[in-house]
Amino acid sequence: MKSLHRPDLYGWSYFNPARNIDFNGVAWIRPGGNILIDPVALSNHDWNHLESLGGVAWIVLTNSDHTRSAQEIANQTYAKIAAPVGEKDNFPIHCDRWLVDGEEVVPGLKVIELQGSKTPGELALLLEETTLITGDLVRAHKAGTLTILPNEKLLNREQAVASVHKLAQLAQVETVLVGDGWSVFRDGRDRLKELVATL
Amino acid sequence: MKSLHRPDLYGWSYFNPARNIDFNGVAWIRPGGNILIDPVALSNHDWNHLESLGGVAWIVLTNSDHTRSAQEIANQTYAKIAAPVGEKDNFPIHCDRWLVDGEEVVPGLKVIELQGSKTPGELALLLEETTLITGDLVRAHKAGTLTILPNEKLLNREQAVASVHKLAQLAQVETVLVGDGWSVFRDGRDRLKELVATL
Numbered sequence: 001m002k003s004l005h006r007p008d009l010y011g012w013s014y015f016n017p018a019r020n021i022d023f024n025g026v027a028w029i030r031p032g033g034n035i036l037i038d039p040v041a042l043s044n045h046d047w048n049h050l051e052s053l054g055g056v057a058w059i060v061l062t063n064s065d066h067t068r069s070a071q072e073i074a075n076q077t078y079a080k081i082a083a084p085v086g087e088k089d090n091f092p093i094h095c096d097r098w099l100v101d102g103e104e105v106v107p108g109l110k111v112i113e114l115q116g117s118k119t120p121g122e123l124a125l126l127l128e129e130t131t132l133i134t135g136d137l138v139r140a141h142k143a144g145t146l147t148i149l150p151n152e153k154l155l156n157r158e159q160a161v162a163s164v165h166k167l168a169q170l171a172q173v174e175t176v177l178v179g180d181g182w183s184v185f186r187d188g189r190d191r192l193k194e195l196v197a198t199l
Numbered sequence: 200m201k202s203l204h205r206p207d208l209y210g211w212s213y214f215n216p217a218r219n220i221d222f223n224g225v226a227w228i229r230p231g232g233n234i235l236i237d238p239v240a241l242s243n244h245d246w247n248h249l250e251s252l253g254g255v256a257w258i259v260l261t262n263s264d265h266t267r268s269a270q271e272i273a274n275q276t277y278a279k280i281a282a283p284v285g286e287k288d289n290f291p292i293h294c295d296r297w298l299v300d301g302e303e304v305v306p307g308l309k310v311i312e313l314q315g316s317k318t319p320g321e322l323a324l325l326l327e328e329t330t331l332i333t334g335d336l337v338r339a340h341k342a343g344t345l346t347i348l349p350n351e352k353l354l355n356r357e358q359a360v361a362s363v364h365k366l367a368q369l370a371q372v373e374t375v376l377v378g379d380g381w382s383v384f385r386d387g388r389d390r391l392k393e394l395v396a397t398l
Contacts, residue, residue, distance in 0.1 A: 002221065003219065015211075143210075183342070
């Protein structure tokens with residue numbers, strides 16, 4: 001796994017040839033048990049790396065289109081899976097916990113529910129106020145510039161735009177780690193405000 | 200290949216497990232013949248993608264430690280290879296052209312010779328004043344923050360630092376594409392100035 005912008009955060013990616021972008025997983029290494037977010041497949045090397053950092057306690061999925069390798073990783077570890085409460089009735093894999101807007105997955109990792117995206121109640125996660133982690137709605141196909149899903153993928157564009165506005169109002173976001181495409185590591189709030197201006 | 204910050208630039212990467220960073224290649228797609236810089240191995244998918252964009256005319260290598268897949272790509276195409284004149288006498292593969300400080304590889308792609316790095320006269324490239332492409336000296340292991348090679352890798356630290364100062368004085372750099380690690384897509388000049396302040 002690759003070091004991100006903080007020593008306790010790692011990322012790894014799987015190139016998607018259909019879209020010519022990377023799909024990204026995030027690992028937060030923490031004393032109370034490590035957390036993976038939207039994990040793509042781990043190579044043997046990255047698996048060993050993760051094990052050397054303490055394995056995994058929780059897998060958090062932002063939406064049902066990002067289950068990726070979650071089930072396989074959970075099957076091979078004691079990891080539990082958490083997912084959006086908005087998809088409770090139709091989630092494709094077993095989940096141990098349903099996450100609700102405003103709660104914390106663990107201390108420091110806040111749940112933000114988005115509306116109108118590809119799936120009901122897609123989640124974003126805010127790590128210690130400064131690192132925003134997005135699933136599908138906010139993404140980046142062009143490096144250095146955030147975008148959102150195209151209209152035809154949205155359940156409700158007006159709600160989706162309102163949700164992005166909510167993200168852009170977060171006061172201290174420096175980094176935006178996207179599930180799909182190019183993450184932004186500096187001045188994330190400025191990039192979110194630029195995004196809002198295009199919607 | 201992945202779209203970078205301009206529609207005529209693409210990047211692709213090869214994860215290096217020894218260092219837990221990506222090694223990156225860059226492709227500039229242009230009417231007069233496409234240019235690859237420090238190309239790592241291309242997957243079949245990326246090879247087809249590159250062919251669909253017009254193949255490759257020139258491969259530019261910033262230093263002899265970044266030959267990577269250049270020879271294989273040249274063997275399978277009509278691509279010619281250009282490399283730093285500072286390594287003319289000892290370059291490990293055949294080169295068709297030796298690049299000199301201040302000249303242009305092709306119009307818009309300027310050669311900058313650095314001193315004191317791991318190899319004599321390592322090159323950086325400046326694309327249309329706004330995109331700086333570095334080989335080994337300037338790199339990023341921590342996302343969002345540029346660094347340089349450790350002292351023990353440098354031929355001459357004083358000269359290397361002076362070369363980085365020269366890069367930080369480039370007036371219009373918005374993007375820094377690094378050969379090793381995390382590229383910076385916005386406010387590149389600020390990141391270079393921050394780097395200089397740490398040296």
